[in-house]
Amino acid sequence: MVETIVNFLNSLLWGKLLVYALVGAGLYFTVRLLFIQITHFGHSAKLMVTSREGCESGLSSFQVFCTSMAARVGAGNMAGVAVAVSTAGPGAVFWMWVIALLGMATAMVESTLAQVYKVRDKDGQFRGGPSYYMEKGLGQRWMGVLFAIFLIISFGLVFNAVQANTITGAFSGVFGWQPEWIGVFLVVASALVIMGGLRKVARVSEVIVPIMALAYIAIAFVVVAMNISQLPGIIVLIVKSAFGWQEVAAGGVAYTASQALQAGIARGLFSNEAGMGSAANVAASASPTPNHPASQGFVQMVGVFMDTIVICSATAAIILLSGEWGTATSEDGIQLTISALTHHVGTWGGLFVAGSILLFCFTSIIANYSYAETNVLFLTGNSRKAILIFKLLVLCMVMFGAVAKISVVWHLADLSMGLMALVNILALVLLSGVAMRVINDYREQLYAGVTPVFDKRKFPDLQAQIAEDIWNGEPAKTVEEAVPVKANI
Template sequence: MLENIVNYLNALLWGKLLVYGLVGAGLYFTLRLAFIQITHFKHAIKILTISRQGCDSGLSSFQVFCTSMAARVGAGNMAGVAVAISAGGPGAVFWMWVIAVLGMATSMVESTLAQVYKVRDQDGQFRGGPAYYMEKGLGQRWMGILFSIFLIIAFGLVFNAVQANTITGAMHAVFDINPLYMGIIIVLASAFVIVGGLRKVAKVSEIVVPVMALAYILIATVVVLMNIEQLPAVFALIFKSAFGWQEAAAGGVAYTIAQAMQSGIARGLFSNEAGMGSAANVAASASPNPNHPASQGFVQMMGVFFDTIVICTATAAIILLSGDLSESHDGIKMTIDALSTHVGSWGGIFVAIAILLFCFTSIIANYSYAETNVMYLSGNSKKALPIFRICVLGMVMFGSIAKISLVWNLADLSMGLMATVNIIALILLSGLAVRVINDYRQQIKSDDEITFDPHKFPELREQLNDDVWIPGGQTVEERSNK
């Protein structure tokens, strides 16, 4: 009964509302920002290279980038890509690319807004995200509460069950480890990190994420080089499947395209999170360099690029070059079998270890997203955190032994509800976001230091806290009296 209800709601959200909403929002932001993800791609890379600098009371931009990548790079990149190809055919990969390119603009907007409306908690740590810009920017606390509830359910609970499920599936398939025992190990390791809060999560992510991402990209590159002569045929297959050209004679073009779009967009969003508002929660925690909200927007924009265009494509190449496109929705087994086809039995061992690291870091990063929203709901009080942490660890244990189809479907539903609320807020606040980003772009053209002056934006006078954005070392009040 529950599964039928979840499937119905997913069909409504992903079959109609969000397919158009996400693509439409991405196109809208891409046009309003004049294709910023293309025209300013080199600048975004430059900002990422200096992102370790400029950290004072907050986390560095690089720490925040790694934390958001820890959440992004996980089950969606390995198991999710396989599920998308299985359900929607090779064409789903094309639609993953499309939603990633458009999503880069969406991520730019949501992360910039998160920086604009960030606050300090009782420990002096920056907090923020969609709930904060919904309340402060739109004056709609009820909307922020709704978003926070959806995010806590999605990231704190359901997504962590998905990640744990993927780990235990991989460990059972490769090493025959009992999911119950593996689940206990994951719970203990997760507890060790999350009790340290956002800073502990950021420190662990900063160490693990670059290493695991580079290792995975390296093995995918080796696979591509081993099968380089097949690469043109694989690209042809992706494009033909994306537009249903090979089904034209059978009259199934519309259905094939719809299946590829739905699977590719759903799995692409699950992986890169653009438009969901999730990565914006940790984006607000950074002390960016340069000290301007749009600076962190560029960093988070590159997160979407690396997640989907680079890492998801690596998984797709491993699967499609193996030639095994059997209709199995057991995503991680499909990825393991594909890599083993290329490099032998040790390929399965590599995937299992990669999954362990990818998904574990996703669990702790997902928790950090949810923690910020628990703090929002409790008025920045930490009293509710111990109980919430117990709930998170309980869902990790549940996910370790749960039925995978139900877990994935619950993830799609909670993600869809989050994205719906966030997209509405982004559209309503897009005017301010575009002006803030354009203010940054204008400053790039000069040799002066790039800074953010909230007094250029009259609507922010009553919306921002006095201790966050202080141009020239002065308080907002001091500047207002001049």
């Protein structure tokens, strides 16, 4: 009964509402920002790799990038791509690319707004995100409360169950371990990190994320090199399947363009989170260099690109080049990715995927927790007792996910994510005027050849909405820490 209701709501959300909302918002922001994800991609990449200095109140932009990547790179990149391909065919990959390209502009807007309206908590740490810009920018606390509830349910609880479920599937399939023992291990490991708070999550992510991402991309390049003659045909297959120009049958099922569109958008959003408002929560925690809200928006654009265009494509290449997807079902999840890599490189491929899943999904669990923590503080007025109770709930959901039925978990994740995204997209559109003005302020300074600095006194109508002790026109800590403004724009 519950599964039937969840499936109906998902079909309504993902079959109609969110397809138009996400694509429409992405197109709208892309046009209004003059295709900033393309014209300023080089500048974004330079900001990401050079801004490693933070301050006592905030994390560095690079730490925030790694933390957001820790949340993005997980089940969606490995199991999610497998589910999309097995249920909707190769065409789903094309729509994942499209939603990522458009989502880069959306990520720019939501992360910029998160920085504009950020505040300091009782410990002096920067906090912010959609709940905060809904309350401060729109003056609608009820809207921020609604978003916070959806995010806590989805990221703090359901998504962490999804990540634990994926780890269990990988290790049970490769080593035959019991899900209960895997769950106990994950609970203990997660507790050791999340009990240390946001800064410990950021430090762990900063170490693990670059290593795991580079290793996974490297193995994908090896697989592509081994099958380079098949690559052109796979690309053609993806494009033709996306538009229904070529029917692709697997297991006796003919995939349609609408199936590919729906699965691609759903799995693409789950993976890169653009427009969902989730990554904006940690984006607000940064002390960016240059000291301007838009600089963090540029960094977050790179995160969307790396997650979907690079890492999800790596998984898609491994699966499609193997031919294993032709007989898979949605229940196979991570097993399809394991089988595909094993097909290419032998039995050690399964061990590699299991190890990758452990790192990818574990870092997602701790980063997801950090997103939810900010919203628990928003709802409870910085209550430390509420945070402790919430940490215990998160650990319970990790254990639940380790032994749960995968289809139920994925469907719940889709529903909570969809509701959260709808609320956030509405807020982004309503606040788009503010975002455009702030981003244009950055670009004007960039084109003038100076290091961008945000001074709220240039925006008199926003001064009452922005925290008194933030954005008073302070420059970056040193000129050397600022990115050369004329490079790669």
